[in-house]
Amino acid sequence: MQIQTKDFSLSQTLECGQCFRWVRTADNAYVGTAFERSISIEQRGDTLFLSGCDDLERTDLEHYLGLDEPYEEYKRILSQDDTLRTAITFAPGIRIMKQPFWETLCSFIISQNNNIKRIMGIVERLCEGFGQAQCGCCRFPDAQSLSSLCADDLAPIRCGFRAKYIVDAAKLVSDGTVSEKALRELPLDEAREMLMKIKGVGPKVADCVLLFSLSRYDAFPQDVWIKRAMSELFPSGLPEYAKPIAGIAQQYIFHYARMSGIFSQKQ
DNA sequence: TCCCAGGCTCTCT
């Protein structure tokens, strides 16, 4: 399968810290798990060459990668601000993906006080140890199957104190206390509160889930990088016109703050 | 050995 893109970068999108199951190969392609299978994607110019997914609809892949959103318009709005324009210019090919809800929730619970490399390892062990093997990969274990575990059962994945959080999340999702449908429809504050019923889910993880899986672009995850970038670049907050798509601005700022070198290290 | 990692909970004030 081939997909034509415009102003899109596969590497920027898959390596900007929003997903944890995609790995770059030696020949500059990416191999990851999505749609319950292993998929390989390589970008040459504006064309994506995909393998392992010829039976899927092209629109499903485009949706997953955020290619079905009007980024030309989003970037036009955000670029009214000089600093945002600088951040966007630094990595203009980033798209916010639309990843499965439970996988995203679980992954960002694991992400707290952790680094991306180790997050990826833990997620992989979770899938290998508890997910169903299928099509040469391991599916992400569903909430229901994890809900009957206790924290000690998760010892093999070596996620430390986060094990009890994963189990609690699995229980609340599988019993409907936290529902994806509700999270899509509720006002942002109420959606965030619903997610924060889960032990180990605070405002940052909640916003990551709303942004990276449910396309709630008004969610604005604030981690250490964003807090520092905001205090220095936007001491009085984002401009009003950016707020409905603050999450999109967030990802450009996050990547810029980490990768540009303007902030050497934590102060 | 110490410090840090896309935070959160618990406790104390």
Place this chain on the structure above:
DNA sequence: AGAGAGCATGGG
């Protein structure tokens, strides 16, 4: 309500 220690684990 705000500040700060502690939390599991592993890499630098």
